[in-house]
Structure formats: C-alpha cells, structure tokens
Amino acid sequence: MAFTETQIRDLNIQFKGIPPGEIISWAIKKASRPLITTNFRPYEVALLHAVMDVKNDIPVVWCDTGYNTPNTYRHAEELIDLLGLHIDLFVPKQTSAHRDVVMGIPNLDDPRHSEFTDQVKLEPFRRAMAAHRPDVWFTNLRKGQTALRDSLDILSFGKDGVLKVSPFYHWSDVELDAYLNAYKLPNEHRYFDPTKVLENRECGIHG
Secondary structure (H helix, E strand, O other), rough: OOOHHHHHHHHHHOOOOOOHHHHHHHHHOOOOOOOEEEOOOHHHHHHHHHHHHHHOEEEEEEEEEOOOOOOHHHHHHHHHHHHEEEEEEEOOOOOOOHHHHHOOOOOOOOHHHHHHHHHHHHHHHHHHHHOOOOEEEEEEOOOOOOHHHOOOOOOOOOOOEEEEEEOOOOOOOOOOHHHHHOOOOOOOOOOOOOOOOOOOOOOOOOO
C-alpha cells in the first residue's frame, strides 16, 4: 500500500463520519489480498456484517485462544451460519488442557505471562498473517478502548506495512447497538480474554 503519512492523515479526516460500508468499499478496491480477523468478542458482528455486505467471499481469520466462554463459541457458530463466514481457524500449538497442567493462566506480574500471551494469541496470529499475507486488514479497533488504540485512527499502518482499516473506529456502544438493531444482528457480552485480565489492557496484536 503506497500511501504517505500525510495521505493517511487526510483520508482519516475525510472518512470521519462516513458510513462504514463506504470506507470498506474504498479499501476493498485498493486491496489485492484483503483479510478480516475476529475473535467474536462483543460488537464484532457489526464489522463482520459490514465487510461481508461488501465482499462476501473475504477470508475471515479466527485465532481461537482455546479459553473462550461457551457463550462465545455458540455466538461464533451462530454468526458463521448467519453471515456465511469463510472461517480460517488458527489455534495454539498446545491445548488449553495441557497448558493448564504445566502453566495455568499466569497473572500479569508472573514472568510467564508474556510466554502465555505469545502461545495463545500472538503465535497463532503471526501464523495466520504469514499464511494470508494481507495488504488490507479489517479490524474492529475503536477509540477509547486502550491508550494505543486512541493513537490510531480509521486507517493506520502496522509494523509489517499492512493497512489496518477500522471502519467503526469512532463509533460508540450506543451507535453500535443501533446498527445491530437495524440489521437484527445478535450480540454476546460474556467474553473472556485470558491474556488481558483488565478490560482496557492492550492485547498485543496491535502494538
């Protein structure tokens, strides 16, 4: 993606307030290998619906930590069927049952926490990105989630040069609830991320 920082800044100003579908359509036209990632956390359905509405054959990467709640797994199955998602599943190389015996879920101050995060989240994500080699990556980052995400915008570049597109970046929960109600889309709030502990802690993928 050959964009300068100035062009990205200007596009972010232009895109603020524009419907997500128009942002997604713009990005799809620019992309050779677009990709969407999801973990089926709350409000992910809005991004999945909006992207699939523009390009219904886009690959959807799900990096499943193995620690999701039963509610999340049921929600995932419901959305896969409802939206016709083309899921490419990536999981850790060690099962959660095995890891529970040798490590458990380390606390944030445990020196093993970084290894745990790499095993259950970062390594599967790196494997997914290496397999798909996207040039455009749709993600559901939103302003106000973490300090890092507050420094990003609708469009941002990752360290690997992939253009990250977050069409709902400026949307509030109230606005997303209205979107879900308008399209009669289900949501699920009982979600667990074993690597974060605190809701406003960065997951590591977007750093």
